[in-house]
Amino acid sequence: MLERYGHGGDLETASALYGRAPDDFVDFSSNMNPWGPPAGAREAMLRAWARIDAYPDPAARALRRRLSEKHGVPMEAIWVGNGAAEAIDLALRAIRPAVAAVAAPGFAEYETAVAHAGGRTRDLALRAEEGFALRAEEIAAAAAGGADAVVLGHPNNPTGRTLGADAIEAALGACRAVVVDEAFLDFSPAEEELTLVRRAAETPGLFVTRSMTKFYAIPGLRLGYLVAHPDEVERIRSLAVPWSANGIALEVGAAALDDAAFAARTLAWLPPERAWLSARLASLGLHPYPSEANFLLVRLPEGVRAGNLQTALGRGGVLIRSAATFRGLGEAYIRLAVKRREQNERLLSALASGLAETAGRTDPAPSAEGRAR
Ligand SMILES: Cc1ncc(COP(=O)(O)O)c(C=O)c1O
Structure with missing residues (x-):
């Protein structure tokens, strides 16, 4: 699994799991400000x-x-x-x-x-x-x-x-x-x-x-x-x-x-972009919870497992965080960073195909675990 060391943002593990170079991913599994680092x-x-x-x-x-x-x-x-x-x-x-x-x-x-x-x-x-x-x-x-x-x-x-x-x-x-x-x-x-x-x-x-x-x-x-x-x-x-x-x-x-301008720009960007992303996720049948941070906890539709969805998206170069390693959540939840509009759009289209591909598959995707070892 992608969180084999307990966290998101592990590009080396992603590379080993999904067969792409570490810099060939858009990473929604860790929560960095997409406008950074500041210019100075x-x-x-x-x-x-x-x-x-x-x-x-x-x-x-x-x-x-x-x-x-x-x-x-x-x-x-x-x-x-x-x-x-x-x-x-x-x-x-x-x-x-x-x-x-x-x-x-x-x-x-x-x-x-x-x-x-x-x-x-x-x-x-x-x-x-x-x-x-x-x-x-x-x-x-x-x-x-x-x-x-x-x-x-x-x-x-x-x-x-x-x-x-x-x-x-x-x-x-x-x-x-x-x-x-x-x-x-x-x-x-x-x-x-x-x-x-x-x-x-x-x-x-x-x-x-x-x-x-x-x-x-x-x-x-x-x-x-x-x-x-x-x-x-x-x-x-x-x-x-x-x-x-x-x-x-x-x-x-x-x-x-x-860099006060950097902070101001980030604060002006996040609330509307998070609201936009939440609305688009909801229109895909997902349930994002209200958040005051630059990430969203999202409940998956019935019959979709976080691990399978993560594998489907990872192979296409999009990393998401399975919430299965968080106590009290499990395979029904994922966590997504809020990024820039064009990256968020790529996420949404990857999710649309990933959901169609994995819906109803209740077994974990075998190749993901196999390649991790
Ligand atoms: C809630 C929370 N606290 C602290 C940290 C650690 O942050 P740092 O990179 O400053 O060590 C993280 C990193 O993911 C985090 O998610």
């Missing part, structure tokens, strides 16, 4: 290259200064590292939960990070019939059942839903530590009102993790950060490997934050 990123990379024989700033001061201005939090409340994945891992190592509650379906790395920290997870069930909203009562029940920490996506991956105020208050009231992963929140025009960074900077036990790889389309560089009370940031620093954010990533990240 290349020059920033070359500037950093000229200083590649020196260590990067061990305290990432230039980037933390810009982040401090962006979010209105002190620099001491920010830690910069090698992607949100590292920030999540370190937050959980700092917390050392016995039992951490995580949304199901949710991002698989939360569970891995909890396990790295010596704990185990307990699911907070999200229900399709409730639009996958997280109910505050689920959190209260998990805490009553022994969960001492909560890890939540805001918005959640793969559902694209942000947290309600009641769920946030329930988590903060019931558990000694809360990690809120805002990896995709910069795609929301309501980011300012929704973000918990300012609260995290003042609240011991609340950790907000952020990614710069999705909005600025630099996953190959790796860059993310964490916002927490300065005492918590000090603890994170003591657990981290030095220089985990490299010099090129730091320089590109600063240039990306300076």
Whole structure:
């Protein structure tokens, strides 16, 4: 299967499975901003290259200064590292939960990070019939059942839903530590009102993790950060490997934050394009759920299996994410990135033929698994 390492965007596996070169795919299985990277990123990379024989700033001061201005939090409340994945891992190592509650379906790395920290997870069930909203009562029940920490996506991956105020208050009231992963929140025009960074900077036990790889389309560089009370940031620093954010990533990240036009363009593009794509998916008989992120969770029509559809599209050079590896979903769901109009049109026509080809086939496509081995 395409998600053999647990994630979308795996072009090497796609190439082995579908017999095409890695750059011969349109990738809807990972969720990058299709307008990125920002124009200044290349020059920033070359500037950093000229200083590649020196260590990067061990305290990432230039980037933390810009982040401090962006979010209105002190620099001491920010830690910069090698992607949100590292920030999540370190937050959980700092917390050392016995039992951490995580949304199901949710991002698989939360569970891995909890396990790295010596704990185990307990699911907070999200229900399709409730639009996958997280109910505050689920959190209260998990805490009553022994969960001492909560890890939540805001918005959640793969559902694209942000947290309600009641769920946030329930988590903060019931558990000694809360990690809120805002990896995709910069795609929301309501980011300012929704973000918990300012609260995290003042609240011991609340950790907000952020990614710069999705909005600025630099996953190959790796860059993310964490916002927490300065005492918590000090603890994170003591657990981290030095220089985990490299010099090129730091320089590109600063240039990306300076590009206000890039951010404005992305925010103007996403809501109408997502609405357009959702409507077209619905007209193919699919059921996309409302999303505040740059991806859509989609329920397939009766009789279509995600794995078979993924294989049919993959052979034609279009990658989609099967949601079968997300707990609580299974073969009836896929996740799709929102991309540029011409790419979205290619997706729609591939889906139309893929649905016709796979409808009613209940067995997994044998060649996909066979070629993966
Ligand atoms: C919800 C979520 N959080 C965090 C990450 C990790 O992001 P980064 O590339 O910054 O490590 C991902 C990556 O897919 C993600 O989907």
